[in-house]
Amino acid sequence: MEVTEIDTFDHAILAALSVDGRISITALSRKIGLSKTPCQARIKRLEAAGFITGYRAIINPIKLGLSHVAFVEVKLSDTRDKALTAFNTGVLAIKEIEQCHMIAGSFDYLLKVRTQNITDYRHVMGEKISTLPHVSMTSTFVAMEAVKEGHI
Numbered sequence: 001m002e003v004t005e006i007d008t009f010d011h012a013i014l015a016a017l018s019v020d021g022r023i024s025i026t027a028l029s030r031k032i033g034l035s036k037t038p039c040q041a042r043i044k045r046l047e048a049a050g051f052i053t054g055y056r057a058i059i060n061p062i063k064l065g066l067s068h069v070a071f072v073e074v075k076l077s078d079t080r081d082k083a084l085t086a087f088n089t090g091v092l093a094i095k096e097i098e099q100c101h102m103i104a105g106s107f108d109y110l111l112k113v114r115t116q117n118i119t120d121y122r123h124v125m126g127e128k129i130s131t132l133p134h135v136s137m138t139s140t141f142v143a144m145e146a147v148k149e150g151h152i
Contacts, residue, residue, distance in 0.1 A: 069143040077136035086133035
């Protein structure tokens with residue numbers, strides 16, 4: 001059974017799980033005002049329909065010494081499918097790239113890059129990002145403070 005629409009209970013379940021993926025069924029059902037059995041059934045249905053794609057620990061990158069964040073605009077020399085695929089494959093191999101988004105605008109991609117410091121970032125930029133297939137230009141913006149980060 002495919003879920004095409006979700007109701008207020010489903011939204012409440014998703015909101016609660018996005019804050020605490022380890023919440024017990026008892027606590028979750030109490031929080032959203034639904035008994036345990038229908039709550040469990042809704043979670044299973046939301047998982048099967050792809051609304052919930054998994055559960056994981058959220059790691060604090062600052063505790064790992066990864067406090068330097070830079071956003072990089074990337075312009076490619078070629079934007080045909082084969083070139084985009086080559087670039088995308090290369091991005092996946094660079095662990096310092098935390099996020100990569102194709103953009104409709106004056107550049108092609110926006111990367112979020114996380115490193116320990118500016119020296120490490122310079123190495124990642126010079127030795128990894130700049131050497132990705134079809135990169136013709138980059139522009140870096142260093143984040144001074146994260147005002148909001150996280151998931152839905």
